[in-house]
Amino acid sequence: MQSTGIVRKLDSLGRITLPMELRKSFDIGEREPLEIFTEEDKIIIKKYNPSDIFTGQCEDLIEYRGKKVSRDSIRELARIAGYKLTEE
Structure with missing residues (x-):
């Protein structure tokens, strides 16, 4: 310091x-x-600097109920939950 x-x-x-x-x-x-x-x-x-609550990633964030989550985390959570996503 x-x-x-x-x-x-x-x-x-x-x-x-x-x-x-x-x-x-x-x-x-x-x-x-x-x-x-x-x-x-x-x-x-x-x-x-807002960041993903799971990974700390600062790019490609979405706000959900006052928390920041990256699209990568959303994809990973969906995969873990057994959902298949289609990209828009």
């Missing part, structure tokens, strides 16, 4: 501001979704 030397205080609502330099470096646009992770005593902020 690399220190940026930047220190920010939380405001009264618990928010912080990401400095413009970091937003430019990571190509983070206004209102772009960010994902928050924790690891031991660390808080990690990462650009949100």
